[in-house]
Amino acid sequence: GHVIACTHGAALVALDGAGADAGLAWEPLDYEYAALDGAAAQDFAAGNDFGETLSPELPAGLNAARQLWWMENTHPAAWRRTRCLVPYAQYWAWRLSGVACSEVSSLGCHTHLWNPHTGDFSRLARARGWAQRFAPLRSAWEVLGPVRADVAAPWGLPAAARVHVGVHDSNACLARYLPGALDGAAQAEQTLLPALTLVSSGTWTVLMAPGAPASALVAGQDMLANVDVTGRLTPTARFMGGREFAHLLDGACADAAGPQDLRALVAERLHAYPAFAAQGGPFAGRAGCVLWQDRPLPA
Structure with missing residues (x-):
């Protein structure tokens, strides 16, 4: 009776409108796309402030803002078609419900687009005009509506199924351990964070330590701040454990x-x-x- 999308971070989708009948403005980029890591990336890097975003400089398109910068500067015609930006999990929510939205755990995932200190878009996102293009913010657990009729039947979904906003994958693992997270942000903000370190495994091994000091983060060692589903800063360290194991x-x-x-x-x-x-x-x-x-x- 409920559908919620859970996807990897550093992934965005551009739509040519915000309604249910919109289409893709351009096809989503792979965050390992080599062209995103060219010499021109140095120009982009100067726009990020680690002290503000707690998002380190990462290769290829692992900083989602670089994907936007690259499209804007190398494919201007496609960029002009961009009317609405949504994180990847919320793209699937839009496909299912027809309602476009954004969500903090996806926006705060090493994107350069989010300021976890203030709970708002970064100076870079605002200066480049990207912030205004993102669909309205909703909480991961909110219900957007029922599954669209033209999707339910061909996808084999119950017509009455309710579509939720969706969430960044590692933050989905963390949410169940956060006091109040499942009862809404208002309660969560008034509750002390637990002393824990969560290890989420997959392609990435992600170590998340809610309540740890952000001052301990070292950008050059792939430490960063994620943002949990209630919007709180979450110190994180990671490496590609699954990729190492597969090799x-x-x-x-x-x-x-x-x-x-x-x-x-x-x-x-x-x-x-x-x-x-x-x-x-x-x-x-x-x-x-x-x-x-x-x-x-x-x-």
Whole structure:
């Protein structure tokens, strides 16, 4: 009876209107699209203030604002068609309900677009005119309406299903542990944050520590502030754990090994030193290697 989209961050969709009959102004960009990491990106980087956004400079399109900057400067005709911007989770909410909106956990996910201190768009987003293009803010748990009739039948969804705003994936994991988060922001703002560190795994290993001091964040080590579903600043550190694991598996089935194999690896002093993934984390840019008994692994 309920539908809620949960997607990765650093992803935006541009619409040529804000209504149910709108279409794409341009196709969404992959945050690993190499063209976004060219020499022109240096011009863009100067516009971000880490002290304000707590969003570090990241490669390719992992700062969603770079996607907007690139489209505006390299595809002006497509940019002129842009009437409404929505984060990726809210794109699916729009597809399902016909109602366009934005949401803080997606906007506050290393985008350069959000100021987690003030709970509003960043100076960069305002100066570039991007803030005004985003659909109105709604809370992740709000109901936008029923599934559109022209979507329900072909997608096999109940016609009476209610569509919620949607959420950034790691923040969906965090929400259940936040006091008051499921009862609304007003209560949550008056409740002390728990002392916890949540580790969310997938392509990224994301460590979120609500209540930790933002002053401890180091931009060069891929530390940043996410924003939880109630809008509160959430210190975060991360690396591409899933990508590292997949590289080390080299096509093998992850279930092929058991505890006895792990014990054997430890006994043989076999170590994998990061990074094998090209992006993310404190070791990004360093070539990963595997050592056996403190020597390079034989070929």
